[in-house]
Amino acid sequence: MxxxxxxxxxxxxxxxxxxxxxxxxxxxxxxxxxxxxVSRTAGRVVFLSSPWVRWGVGVAAALALGxxxxxxxxxxxxxxxxxxxxxxxxxxSAEVVDxxxxxxxxxxxxxxxxTEAFLSMFRTDVRAGRTDYQIASPARELLTxxxxxxxxxxxxxxxxxxxxxxxxxxxxxxxxxxxELDGEDAELVTQAIDQRSVLLRLRAAADAVPELRxxxxxx
Amino acid sequence: MNERNHxxxxxxxxxxxxxxxxxxxGDAAAERQLYQAHVDRTYRLAYRLTGDEELAQEFTQEAFIxxxxxxxxxxxxxxxxxxxxxxxxxxIYNGLRKxxxxxxxxxxxxxxxxxxxxxxxxxxxxKEKLSRAIEDLPAKYRMVFVMHDVEGYTHEEISSAMGTQxxxxxxxxxxxxxxxxxxxxxFAGEWAS
Numbered sequence: 559m560x561x562x563x564x565x566x567x568x569x570x571x572x573x574x575x576x577x578x579x580x581x582x583x584x585x586x587x588x589x590x591x592x593x594x595x596v597s598r599t600a601g602r603v604v605f606l607s608s609p610w611v612r613w614g615v616g617v618a619a620a621l622a623l624g625x626x627x628x629x630x631x632x633x634x635x636x637x638x639x640x641x642x643x644x645x646x647x648x649x650x651s652a653e654v655v656d657x658x659x660x661x662x663x664x665x666x667x668x669x670x671x672x673t674e675a676f677l678s679m680f681r682t683d684v685r686a687g688r689t690d691y692q693i694a695s696p697a698r699e700l701l702t703x704x705x706x707x708x709x710x711x712x713x714x715x716x717x718x719x720x721x722x723x724x725x726x727x728x729x730x731x732x733x734x735x736x737x738e739l740d741g742e743d744a745e746l747v748t749q750a751i752d753q754r755s756v757l758l759r760l761r762a763a764a765d766a767v768p769e770l771r772x773x774x775x776x777x
Numbered sequence: 778m779n780e781r782n783h784x785x786x787x788x789x790x791x792x793x794x795x796x797x798x799x800x801x802x803g804d805a806a807a808e809r810q811l812y813q814a815h816v817d818r819t820y821r822l823a824y825r826l827t828g829d830e831e832l833a834q835e836f837t838q839e840a841f842i843x844x845x846x847x848x849x850x851x852x853x854x855x856x857x858x859x860x861x862x863x864x865x866x867x868x869i870y871n872g873l874r875k876x877x878x879x880x881x882x883x884x885x886x887x888x889x890x891x892x893x894x895x896x897x898x899x900x901x902x903x904k905e906k907l908s909r910a911i912e913d914l915p916a917k918y919r920m921v922f923v924m925h926d927v928e929g930y931t932h933e934e935i936s937s938a939m940g941t942q943x944x945x946x947x948x949x950x951x952x953x954x955x956x957x958x959x960x961x962x963x964f965a966g967e968w969a970s
Contacts, residue, residue, distance in 0.1 A: 564954070564958055568954065569926060571903070571904065572907070572911070573927075574904055575825065575904075575907070575908060575911060575923075575927055576824060576826070576828040578821045578833070581816060581817050581820045582820075582830075583816055583817075585834070586816065587812060587816075590845075591805065593838070593842050594805065594808065594845060597842075597846060598803055682835060682838075683839075686839040686868055686871070687871035687873070687875040687876075
């Protein structure tokens, strides 16, 4: 068989090589649009090169609020966080933030929502072969907030406690990722996220309280 | 089509420069128009190279998100399609390399666990042999081969997307074909002659 004949054979044979299905335009666009919406919102607040650096800023704000809540969980102190939370999200009902339990729940669910978005971005990055090691910083800060919430006396829900324990494990692994370790460790973390259905459980938790739907990104 | 000045949204001609300007201002409708013009070809390439719907979707999405995030870096020296194609190719190429490493490790684990087994493996047919041979190509050769021989990209398009010279693209295609011929000859003698 000559070179030319082989080329012709190849051209015909490869037509069946991974034939693409119909392009899922709408499904992909919905996810791109959501990512862009988050990006635009973050971009209005602070203009930094890496999305993970922007995460760090957001998480730092959450951490500050988390510390405030931790202090407020001292039972002798009056519940005075309503003003700050009202400033952050006018749509959240007053009843939710009136009690200490409500404040804890609001902060916890806001934290779960942010962590869900963070882990989704992380998973997408790893699958696309892009691991930005600046993620270690927001991961550490999310980890700190997770531990604050774990240590709070206001935690009552067993499932929430288990979910926070699960998040702690995942965030510890992400916080320890280093460039010299290559992307395989990041792959292992995403596998752990999938195997433990962490994202599904986070979404379920975020949907659990109707008043808090849509809170994502507020903190 | 004059790719330099226009982008082909389905059923209409849209001025590309105006679209880009609107994207820079955060206009989601303009982003959607650019997406419509380039999504099919991007997804097709991603799918051909991955053979996996979820990965093809993730690579395609990532390419658009990255392009929109970096739209300020697009200077307009070339068509948006050319610039975007280089981003999409980079996302797919880097993703494939990661996946290849991951799958290789999985394969090695599978091989280790099946040592000592006596299962007889059916001889794969020609299409399967060819698919395996394509997947075994070095990543760059595979990109060039699939882009050119499967998806019909020109060497000019490939070289601008991969950041190489046209001659490099041609040489890589030639080497890819030679490797395929060699790989297939191991299964059937007639390909060697």
